[in-house]
Amino acid sequence: MMAAFPAHDLLSILPALWLAIAGMALLMTGVFISRNVSHIVFWGAVASLVIAGFLAIVSPVGGQPFDGLLAVDAFGRFMTVLVVTGAVLALIMARGFMRRESMERFELPVLMVLATLGMYLMVQANDLMTLYVGLEMQSLALYVCAAFQQDKLRSTEAGLKYFVLGAVASGMLLYGCSLVYGFSGSTSFHGIVATLAADSDSTGILVGAVFIAAGLAFKISAVPFHMWTPDVYEGAPTPVTAFFSAAPKMAAMALLVRVLVDPFAALVDQWQQIIFLLAVGSMALGALGAIGQRNIKRLMAYSSIGHAGFALVGLAAGSEAGVHGVLVYLAIYLVMGLGTWGCILAMRRDGTMVEGIDDLAGLSRSQPALALALAVFMFSMAGIPPLAGFFGKFYVFLAAIDAGLYTLTVIGVLMSVVGAFYYIRIVKLMYFDDPADAFDRPVGRDLVPVIAVTAVVTVGFFLFSDPLLDSARNAAATLVAGVSPTGQ
Amino acid sequence: MSQWPLLSLATFLPLVGAAFVLLTRGDNEEALARNTRYVALWTSFVVLVVVLLIWAAFDTTTAEFQFVERAPWIPAFGIEFHLGIDGISLFLIVLTAFLVPVCILCSWDSIRTRVREYMIAFLVMESFIIGVFCALDFVLFYLFFEAMLIPMFLIIGIWGGPRRIYSAFKFFLYTLVGSVLLLVAVLTMYFEAGTTSIPDLMIWGFDEDLQRWLWLAMFASFAVKVPMWPFHTWLPDAHVEAPTAGSVILAGILLKMGAYGFLRFSLPMLPEASVFFTPLVYSLSIVAIIYTSLVALMQEDMKKLIAYSSVAHMGFVTIGLFSMNQQGIEGGLFQMLSHGVVSAALFLVVGVVYDRMHSRLIASYGGLVHRMPRYALVFMVFMLASVGLPGTSGFVGEFLVLVGAFQANTWVAFLATTGIVLGAAYMLWLYRRVVFGELVKAELKSISDCNRREMLFFVPLVAAVLIMGIWPESLLDAMHVSVVNLVEQTAGANEGASFAMGDGG
Numbered sequence: 001m002m003a004a005f006p007a008h009d010l011l012s013i014l015p016a017l018w019l020a021i022a023g024m025a026l027l028m029t030g031v032f033i034s035r036n037v038s039h040i041v042f043w044g045a046v047a048s049l050v051i052a053g054f055l056a057i058v059s060p061v062g063g064q065p066f067d068g069l070l071a072v073d074a075f076g077r078f079m080t081v082l083v084v085t086g087a088v089l090a091l092i093m094a095r096g097f098m099r100r101e102s103m104e105r106f107e108l109p110v111l112m113v114l115a116t117l118g119m120y121l122m123v124q125a126n127d128l129m130t131l132y133v134g135l136e137m138q139s140l141a142l143y144v145c146a147a148f149q150q151d152k153l154r155s156t157e158a159g160l161k162y163f164v165l166g167a168v169a170s171g172m173l174l175y176g177c178s179l180v181y182g183f184s185g186s187t188s189f190h191g192i193v194a195t196l197a198a199d200s201d202s203t204g205i206l207v208g209a210v211f212i213a214a215g216l217a218f219k220i221s222a223v224p225f226h227m228w229t230p231d232v233y234e235g236a237p238t239p240v241t242a243f244f245s246a247a248p249k250m251a252a253m254a255l256l257v258r259v260l261v262d263p264f265a266a267l268v269d270q271w272q273q274i275i276f277l278l279a280v281g282s283m284a285l286g287a288l289g290a291i292g293q294r295n296i297k298r299l300m301a302y303s304s305i306g307h308a309g310f311a312l313v314g315l316a317a318g319s320e321a322g323v324h325g326v327l328v329y330l331a332i333y334l335v336m337g338l339g340t341w342g343c344i345l346a347m348r349r350d351g352t353m354v355e356g357i358d359d360l361a362g363l364s365r366s367q368p369a370l371a372l373a374l375a376v377f378m379f380s381m382a383g384i385p386p387l388a389g390f391f392g393k394f395y396v397f398l399a400a401i402d403a404g405l406y407t408l409t410v411i412g413v414l415m416s417v418v419g420a421f422y423y424i425r426i427v428k429l430m431y432f433d434d435p436a437d438a439f440d441r442p443v444g445r446d447l448v449p450v451i452a453v454t455a456v457v458t459v460g461f462f463l464f465s466d467p468l469l470d471s472a473r474n475a476a477a478t479l480v481a482g483v484s485p486t487g488q
Numbered sequence: 489m490s491q492w493p494l495l496s497l498a499t500f501l502p503l504v505g506a507a508f509v510l511l512t513r514g515d516n517e518e519a520l521a522r523n524t525r526y527v528a529l530w531t532s533f534v535v536l537v538v539v540l541l542i543w544a545a546f547d548t549t550t551a552e553f554q555f556v557e558r559a560p561w562i563p564a565f566g567i568e569f570h571l572g573i574d575g576i577s578l579f580l581i582v583l584t585a586f587l588v589p590v591c592i593l594c595s596w597d598s599i600r601t602r603v604r605e606y607m608i609a610f611l612v613m614e615s616f617i618i619g620v621f622c623a624l625d626f627v628l629f630y631l632f633f634e635a636m637l638i639p640m641f642l643i644i645g646i647w648g649g650p651r652r653i654y655s656a657f658k659f660f661l662y663t664l665v666g667s668v669l670l671l672v673a674v675l676t677m678y679f680e681a682g683t684t685s686i687p688d689l690m691i692w693g694f695d696e697d698l699q700r701w702l703w704l705a706m707f708a709s710f711a712v713k714v715p716m717w718p719f720h721t722w723l724p725d726a727h728v729e730a731p732t733a734g735s736v737i738l739a740g741i742l743l744k745m746g747a748y749g750f751l752r753f754s755l756p757m758l759p760e761a762s763v764f765f766t767p768l769v770y771s772l773s774i775v776a777i778i779y780t781s782l783v784a785l786m787q788e789d790m791k792k793l794i795a796y797s798s799v800a801h802m803g804f805v806t807i808g809l810f811s812m813n814q815q816g817i818e819g820g821l822f823q824m825l826s827h828g829v830v831s832a833a834l835f836l837v838v839g840v841v842y843d844r845m846h847s848r849l850i851a852s853y854g855g856l857v858h859r860m861p862r863y864a865l866v867f868m869v870f871m872l873a874s875v876g877l878p879g880t881s882g883f884v885g886e887f888l889v890l891v892g893a894f895q896a897n898t899w900v901a902f903l904a905t906t907g908i909v910l911g912a913a914y915m916l917w918l919y920r921r922v923v924f925g926e927l928v929k930a931e932l933k934s935i936s937d938c939n940r941r942e943m944l945f946f947v948p949l950v951a952a953v954l955i956m957g958i959w960p961e962s963l964l965d966a967m968h969v970s971v972v973n974l975v976e977q978t979a980g981a982n983e984g985a986s987f988a989m990g991d992g993g
Contacts, residue, residue, distance in 0.1 A: 364605075379638055384664075385631040394627075394671075398565075401675040409675070413668035420664055424641065424657070432645045432653055462631070469564050 009065035012072045013124075015055040015080065019117040022048035023110060030106030038098075038106045045109030046091055049116060053084035056120075061478075064126060068188050071126035071258075078327060078475035079123035079254035082334055086246030087116045089338045089454075093345055094239030095446040100351065103149055103237065112243060115141035119251035123258075128177045128187040131255060135173070135219070138248055139166050145243070146236040158235025165228040169218030176211025179204060180263075192263035202267060209264045213274055216259065219252035220308045221301075223281030230293075233301035238353060241297060242341030245304050250330050253308070257315055257326055261479055268318045275316040280411055282309025287418035296344055296357050299422065300337075303381060306419050307333050313412050314396035317403035323476035324469075325396035331468055332392035332461065336380045339454030342447050343374040348440040357426060362435025370443060371430045373455040378427050380458045382420035388461035494545075495555050495571040495622045498538045498581065499615055502588075505531030506611040509604055521603035525596060528607035532589040532614060539585035539618075546578055548966045551973035553624060553687060561628070567684050570625040575970030576751055576821060577621040579963055580744055583828045584621070586952070587740045588614045590945040591733035594836055597941075598732060598843050599647060606647060610733070613639040617741055621748065626674045626684040633745065634667045640734070640742070648729040655722075655729035662712055662722040670709035670749075673702045677757075690756040690977065703761035706754050713746030716769075716806060717776035720799045727795035728848070732839030735791065739798050740832035744824045747805045751821070751974070755809065759978040762810065769810045770900050776803035777907030785914040789848050790838045793918060794831060797874065800907055801827045807904055808889035812978050816892020817971050818964055823885030825963065826873070826956060830882060833870045833949045837863075840942055841922075844935055850918065855927030860937040864923045866946045871919045873953045875912045881956035 010017065026048070030041045056077055063072050091112055098104045118141065121134030143166065147159020181187050183204030184195035196202055218225040233241050260271050286306020293299040311333070314325030347354050364371040380389035393416060400409045443451075461468075509527050514520040547554060553572030561569040573581065591610060599606050616639070619632035637660055645656035678684050681692045694702065712719045723743075727735045755762050777800045784796035801823065808820025840863060841856070842848055857864040873880035876887075886908060894901040927933065938946065956963065 384638060385635050390631075390634075394675075397671070398675050398678070401672070402679050406672070406676075409672055410669070413672055414665070417661060417664045417668055421657070421661060424660060427641075428645060428653060428656070431642060432656070465562060466564070469562065473564060 008063070012059065012063045012065045013070060014059050015052045016117060016120050018055055019048065019052045019113060019120060022052075023113040023117060026106070026113060027110045030110060038104045041106035042091075042095060042109050045113050046088060048113060049084055049088045049091065052116070052120075053081055053088070056080040056084065068190060069127045069130045070121070070124045071189075072124055073475075073478045074471075075254070075258065075323075075327075075475040075479040076124040078471055079250060079330075080120055082250045082331055083116060083119045083123065083247045083254075086250060086334050086338065087112055087119075087243065089450050090239060090243035090246050090341070092446055093242055093338075093342055093450055094237075096444045097237065097239045097345055097353075100348075101149065101237070101353075108145065108148055108240075111141045111145050115145070116247065119247055122251045123254040125255060125258065126189050126262075128180065128189075131259070132170075132174065132177060135252075135255070136170065138251065139170065139219075142244065142248060145240045146232055148240060149237050154235040155237060158232045161228055161235075162232045165218070169215045169225065171215075172211050172218075173215025176208045176213075176215060179208030179211065181208075183208065189259075189263040193265065196264070196266040205264075206267055206270055209260075209267060209271060210274065212259060213256065213271060216252055216256040217278055220249055220256060220311075221282075221305050222278040222308050222312060223285045223305065226282070226285065226305045229305055230289075230298045230301040233304070234295055234297045234355075238297065238341070238345055241300075242338060242345070245300065245337050245341065246334055249304065249308070250334060253311060253326065253330055257323055258479065260315065261318070261323060272316055272318050275312050275318075276405070276408055279309045279312035279316050279408065282306060282312065283412055283415040283419075284309075287415045287422075290419070290422045293422075294357055295355050296347070296360075296426075297355055299357060300340065300344070303419070303423075304337070306415070307337075307381075310393060310396055310412060310416070313405075313408060314399050316405060316408060317396075317399040319399060319403055320476050320480040321402050322396070322399035323479055324472050325399040327472035327475055328395045328468065329392040331472065332380075332388045332458075335454050335457050336377045336389055339373065339451055339458060340377045340381070342451040342454065343370060343377065346370055346439060346443045346447050346451070349437060351440065354439075357429060359436055359439075360426060360429045361433040363430040363439075365435045366438035367441070367443075370439075370451070373451050375427045375430060376455050376458055378423040382423040383416050384420070386459075386462045388458045391461060391465060493557050494538060494542050495573065496557055498535055498542065498585065499571070499619045499622055501535050501538065502531055502611040502615040502618075506608045506615075509608050509611070512604075521600075524604050524607050525592065528611060529589060529592045531611060532585070532592055535614065535618075536585040536589060539582055542573070543578065543582055543966075546573075546575075546966060548575070549969060551575070551969045556624070561625075565678075565684075566682070567627045568625050569628060570685060571622040571628075572624045572687075573622055575967040576974070577748070578966055579821075579825050580621045580741075580748060580828075581618055583744070583825055584614065584617050584741050586948075587736060587828070587832055590832070590836070590949065591736050593941060593945045594736070594839055595731065595733045598839070602646065606643070609639040609642050610737075613643070613737065617737075617745075620745055624686045626677065626686055626689065626753075629686070630667075630671060630674055633670075633749075634664070636742070637663055637667075640738070643734045643737075644726055644730045647731040648734070649731075650729070651725070652729045655725040658722045659726040662719075666709035666712035666719075669705045673705035676702060676705075686752070692757070694758060696760045699758040699761035700764060703754060703758045703765055706749065706758075707765070710746040710749035710754065711772075713749065714743060714802050714806060715746065715799060716772045716803070717779060717799065718772075720776070720780070723799060724792050724795040727798070727835075728789060728791045732835055732842065735795075735835040735839075736832040739794070739835055740828045743798060743802055744828055747802065747809065747820065747824050750806065750809050751817070755812070756974055756977045762812070762978065766810045766812075769806055770897065773803040773806045773810075774900065774903045776800060776806075777904055778910065781907050781910035781914065785910065785917070787914075788850055790850055790918065790922070791835065791848050793850075793914065794834045794838065797911065797914065798827070798831050800911060801831070801874075803907070804886055804889045804904060807893050807900060808885075811889075811892035811896040811900075812975065813892050813895055814968075814971055814975050815888050816896065817974060818967055819885055819888025819890075819892050821967055821971070822881075822956075822960065822963065823889055826881035826885045826953075829949060829952050829956070830870055830873045830880075833866075833946070833953070834874060836945065836949070837867050837870060840938060841935075845931065850921050852929070853922045853932065854929060855923075855925045856932070856935070857923045858927045859932065859935050862938050862943065866938065866950060867919065867923060869950050869953060871915050873957070875915050876908055879954070879957045881953045881960075883957060884960040 118137030149155035290302035380387035556572035623629035787793035876882040
């Protein structure tokens with residue numbers, strides 16, 4: 001279609017180019033320089049992710065390079081920053097773990113950089129093709145990450161499970177894409193919008209949209225596509241799990257939001273019901289399923305299912321305020337989730353990781369600071385003010401009420417009470433119970449800064465929420481406004 | 489008005505004290521604990537002074553909110569940091585500031601483990617409670633209202649009795665269920681009125697159908713907090729298992745938050761719905777008064793008995809508030825303050841013997857008057873105040889409530905009065921079994937009377953009970969204008985409803 005290949009297009013995807021080049025360079029470094037290379041690659045990966053985040057912030061937004069394959073807008077930039085933040089913090093936390101578990105190999109940082117590249121494409125996707133390429137790029141990298149401890153049965157099982165179920169989800173997504181293409185004659189989001197606007201009968205596209213939503217629901221582990229989550233979260237190496245719960249979740253959620261709000265905006269009445277059910281199911285299963293868990297990684301898996309449900313409440317509103325709520329929720333979840341994973345990574349006894357929630361018993365005596373931080377995250381996840389988690393819920397429910405979704409809101413707040421039970425049970429273990437054996441000290445130079453920063457942000461969010469709210473509002477506005485002129 | 493942001497000072501000063509305690513380090517465990525106690529005591533004492541200054545500067549001639557502080561907080565949603573008090577909230581703040589030093593004093597010796605965490609939890613809680621009563625923005629109010637669960641949960645769970653974990657969870661989850669429904673109401677009101685400012689919402693005038701839903705959502709929260717029958721079952725557990733100071737705060741202040749919620753939100757913002765649901769409130773209150781009094785009569789555990797008596801006394805408060813006339817509301821408010829002092833003092837009274845004998849069972853005691861004359865005197869004052877003897881604070885509150893209730897509904901007044909008789913029965917019987925009789929139990933033979941530290945917090949409480957009983961105008965004076973204003977706000981709805989329903993009287 002396009003004969004010329006304008007340099008301007010390349011410039012506007014600078015972060016992606018940078019990540020691709022950096023990823024390749026790091027891979028080459030790892031392969032060809034044999035000795036003591038892992039920490040060079042590690043810090044190289046951290047640096048390239050930070051630079052990519054910086055490039056994403058400073059590079060101009062508003063373009064749709066490569067004939068509309070990508071949409072470089074404020075929404076994409078907001079989500080890129082979240083994804084990169086998640087990746088950087090998860091990578092930093094992985095350092096000590098990798099050394100202790102003697103899996104200090106250069107591949108993991110490289111895979112994480114490449115996965116982040118895939119996520120960048122996902123959050124900026126403006127075409128079904130880009131969507132699929134980005135999604136697969138991150139997924140393939142993540143399958144390997146999950147199975148990274150290849151001598152541990154649990155890890156390989158997690159990798160395999162993730163791969164098989166992920167492939168099914170990708171299949172559904174592709175099937176949906178092909179249906180949408182078949183009925184609208186276009187893979188570009190604009191084309192789909194135009195077809196929906198012109199054509200009154202949209203059943204075919206609707207069926208396709210349902211399949212696409214199902215495929216993406218798998219990635220955000222929304223009920224009923226959540227089955228893989230507890231096993232993969234438990235089996236994957238803990239820092240990889242931390243990465244799973246942070247970056248890919250943000251990217252997949254962003255993609256879901258963009259797909260539903262942009263190309264399928266005209267079908268809002270139909271997909272609203274689907275999201276409604278996904279949200280209710282996820283909130284309920286996340287809250288009830290976690291109660292029986294004794295392994296903290298599995299517990300966090302159910303928690304992440306529940307949080308996906310709360311974020312979907314905002315999307316179910318289908319409005320600008322709803323998208324705003326989702327974005328704020330994701331940002332807050334990212335911070336408190338990573339903090340919690342940092343605390344979980346600090347659960348070591350005699351050099352090995354322990355994962356039972358009973359191992360936390362009496363932590364407030366042996367390590368008061370760590371216990372305080374984890375208590376902050378738990379109360380925040382339970383949504384108790386004035387911690388950040390409350391505001392996440394506040395803004396999504398605000399949007400849901402605005403859209404008149406009273407039933408959903410009431411179900412949501414009640415489920416948040418059920419969920420509060422297992423979060424405060426962890427506080428109870430740490431503060432009320434007699435101490436178990438103490439964890440290894442020191443916690444580690446790689447974990448302490450991450451835990452400290454995330455805890456401070458979680459506590460202080462209510463004082464300084466304006467910048468986040470403003471940028472989320474801006475992002476939501478461009479996404480929703482960018483649709484209306486062409487869509488309706 | 490005043491140059492100083494006195495309300496912010498009173499709200500956040502305890503947090504400064506808590507931060508100070510948190511940051512103090514030391515190798516000597518014992519010395520650190522002692523310093524912590526003094527820091528906490530002095531902090532709470534300074535807060536008390538600030539609050540007394542506020543009281544002194546309070547203008548009793550206006551129903552406007554005073555000492556108002558306003559600053560943008562979340563400008564994107566028009567949510568503000570907005571503080572201010574009127575005659576309704578003033579004394580609840582005074583009560584809080586008064587009880588917290590008492591709590592710290594009474595935990596001086598009885599809390600020996602994790603003193604630092606304990607004092608931090610208490611100071612943080614004081615800050616949140618004062619915040620609840622000062623907040624003039626609904627979101628800010630909700631923030632404080634729910635945040636307070638965290639320190640209370642920890643206080644019950646860490647320093648409580650044998651069943652502390654069950655009680656802490658029950659308290660937390662029960663209250664949280666109510667609170668989240670309140671949140672839904674707050675959000676709905678925000679979209680209806682476009683603001684979360686409490687003074688603005690008071691004059692907004694919501695649609696009547698919507699009012700009923702909002703009222704029920706708020707009721708879920710406040711009725712659990714008050715607690716009204718049948719939502720009261722968390723209370724005996726929480727009171728019994730909490731450490732003495734925790735029970736004092738629970739009974740003295742936390743229960744008042746529910747009643748304050750009715751007074752601040754339900755009545756002025758949703759007047760039509762309040763009138764509509766008045767029969768419900770009356771019925772539940774009457775059941776609470778009679779049923780829980782009977783339950784209290786049969787208790788063997790002193791703390792449980794006082795806990796059930798709290799439910800009954802709070803029943804008087806809700807009857808008073810929903811009588812929606814000046815006597816009733818002032819009576820309800822006065823009863824809140826009186827109950828705040830008296831029930832808190834009764835828990836302290838139990839705490840004194842519990843510290844010595846480590847038993848809360850009535851059967852473990854008897855004939856204490858022979859060994860503890862001072863204790864017997866103090867106990868008697870509070871017991872009579874709880875019964876409502878003229879000359880004590882309890883009388884004024886109950887009398888005004890009954891006067892108010894009589895104007896609104898004779899049957900309600902009649903049934904409530906039976907509660908007073910039952911109240912006298914269980915309190916006098918309790919006193920008889922614990923204090924009088926022969927001192928026969930061997931382990932009681934060496935029990936010591938109240939020491940100086942204990943008298944230090946009992947004397948002001950006795951004084952408060954007597955002053956409130958003999959010269960109630962000292963408090964009522966400041967309430968009058970605000971209450972009259974509130975009655976006028978609800979009056980229109982009341983008349984309209986009585987006309988429509990035919991039997992508003």
